Amino acid sequence: MSSRHGSRPTMNDVAAAAGVGLKTVSRVVNGESGVSAAMAERVRAAIAELGFRRNDSARLLRTGRTASIALLLEDIGDPFSSALSRAVEGVAAEQGCLLFTGSSAEDPDRERELALAFCARRVDGLLIVPAGADHGYLLPEIASGTPAVFLDRPAPGIAADAILSENAAGAREGVAHLIRHGHRRIGFVGDLPHIHTSAERLRGYREAMAAAHLPVDEGWIASGSTDRVRVAQAVTRLTRGPEPVTALFTANNRVTLGALHHLARLGARPALVGFDDLELADLLTPGLTVVAQDPAALGATAARVLFDRLGGDTAAARRIEIPTRLIVRGSGELPPPGG
Template sequence: MGEKRSGRPTMNDVAAAAGVALKTVSRVVNSEPGVNPATAERVRAAIDRLGYRRNDSARTLRRGRTASIGLVIEDVADPFYAELSRAVEDVALRHDHFLFTGSSGEDPARERDLVLAFCARQVDGLIIVPAATDHGYLAPEFDAGIKAVFADRPPGAGCRADSVLSDNAGGSRTGVAHLIAHGHRRIGFLADSPAIFTAVERLRGYREALAAAGLPYDESLVAMGHPDQERVCAVVERLLALPDPPTALFTGNGRTTVAALRVLDAIAARRPPNHGRVRHGPGRLAGLALVGFDDFELADLLGVTIVAQDPSRLGLTAAEMLFRRLSGHAGPVLRLELPIRLIERGSGETAP
C-alpha cells in the first residue's frame, strides 16, 4: 500500500510519514474542512519533505473531466491566430485547464483529424476556427458531453454551437467607405480564398460600400486567392495595367496587406525619381492609396491605415463562452459579433 510508483511518493507515503489516516491526507490535499490545524500542519510538512504532488489527471478523470481543452486554428505561425491562441490559453489557465493547440492549414480533413484526436484524449471542450463547411461529424462528440465554441467563423452544416465572430462585412464597408470619402472611385479588392467565410463577408462589405456610394461593382478590380507574395505581385501588376486602373486598394487581411506593400514599394522604386509624386509612406507608393483589413506588426510605423479586429478579444470571448458551457450553462445557442474599428494612419487618406 505504501510503495512508491516510478519513484514518486504517493498519498499513502504521506499518511505513513505523518502518522495519520489516508482520508486525513486527502482532506488536507483537497483543502477540505474537518482536520485539526496541528494535524494539517504535520501533513503539509510531510508533503514538503517527501515532495508529494497531487495526481490531478487521476482526480479529474474520476470526476469525468480532464482539465484540458483543445484549440484548432488555421496556422499557429500567423500573428493573428497566435494572439487569439494566447488569449484562450490565459483563460484556460485561470480555470486550471491545459490547452492543446493544432493548425488545420485550411484543410477540412486536417481539422476533423485534430478535433477527433483531441476528443480521443478526452478534452472537456473545444474551440474551433473552422476550415470545414460540414460539422456533422461532431454529433457523436456532443452526445458524449463535449462542449464546443466556434471562433472567427461560424460552424458548418449539421452543427449547432456557440460562435463568436468579428464584424467582417461591417469592417470592410468602413474601410472602403473611407477610401470613397477621400475621392476614390476605382478601388481594387484583394482578399483570401472565396472558400473562406471571412473573405466572402469582406467582399460583401466591399460591394455594399460601393452600392451605398452609387458606384458600380467591377469584377476586374477583384482578386481572391491565397495571400502568397507571388500571387499578390501578379494581381497588383494586372490591376495597374488595366485601361482604367484603380487609384486605391483594399486588402482583405494582414498577410495580403504586407505582400501588397512589398509589391508597391518595388513598383515605385522602378519609377524615375521625379515622377511627379511625393512618397510619404508605403500606402502612397506607386500612386495608390491603401487600407488593409487587420493590423500587423510595424503598421503604425509604416503609416498604414487599417480596419482592426481584436484577436485577443475574440479568443477571450470564445474561451469564456466555452467555460460557461462547461460550468453547466444550458441556454440557447449564442452567436456574438464583435465590432471593428478604423485606424487612420495616412495611407488611405490621400486623394486620387
C-alpha cells in the same frame, strides 16, 4: 521531502503538515473559493515543502474531466492566430486547464483528424477555427458531452457557438474611409471566396460602395489564394492599365503583406486600407491604415463560452461578434491622382 511513508505525498499529508482539513487542501489545489488568504498560503507552503503534485488520473476517475481543452487553428505561426492562442491559454490557466493546440493548414481532412485525435485523448472541450464545410463528424462527440466552440468563422451545418469579428461592418468602414478621401475606383483583393471571412469582407466592400452610390466594376475584385505571386498579379492588374483603381482594400494580413511587397517594387503607391493590423505597420512610409480585429477578445470570449458550457450552460447556440477598429496611419488617406 517525501511523505512520512516514503511514497508520493498525498493531500492527507499536505493537510497534516498545514494543520488544516482535507477539504481545505482540495479547495486550494483545485482553485476553489472559500479559503482565507492566510490558510491558503499555509497549504501552498506545505505543498512546496512536501513536493505534492495533484494526481490528475484520480481526478479524471472522480470527475470525468481531464482539465484540458484543445484549440485548432489555421496556422499557429500567423500573428492573428498566435494572439488568439495566447488569450485562450490565459483563460484556460485561470480555470486550471491545459491547452493543446494544432494547426489545420486550412485542410478540412487535417482539421477532422486533429479534432478527433484530441477527443480520443479525452479533452474536455474544443475550440476550432474551421477549415471544412462539414462538421457533422463532431456531432457524436458533442452528444457525448464534449462541447465545441467555433472561432473566426461559424461551423456550417451544425448548431454551435460561434465567436466572430464584425467582418462586414469592418470592411464597410475601411472602404467608406477610402471613399471619404476622394476615391471612386477602389479595388478589392481578398482570400478564397468560399471562406466565410473573405465572403463577409467582400460583402462589406460592396455595401460601402452601394451606400455611396458608386458602381462596382467586377474587374476590380480579385479573390483567390494568399500566395504572394497571385496577390502580385492581382495588384498589377488593378493598378495598371488605362483605367487603374486609385485605392486598394486588402482583405487580410497575408494579402496586405503581399500587396505591400509588390507595391514597393512598382514605385507608384495607391491608397491602401488593410483588414488586420500588422506588426510595425506604423513604421512604414506612410503608415498603414488598417481595420484591426481583436484576436485577444475573440480567443478569451470563445474560451469563456466553452467553460460556461463545461459548467452546465445549456442555452441555445450563440453567435457573438467582436467589433473591429479603424486605425488611421496615412496609407488610406492618400488622395487619388489629381485629387
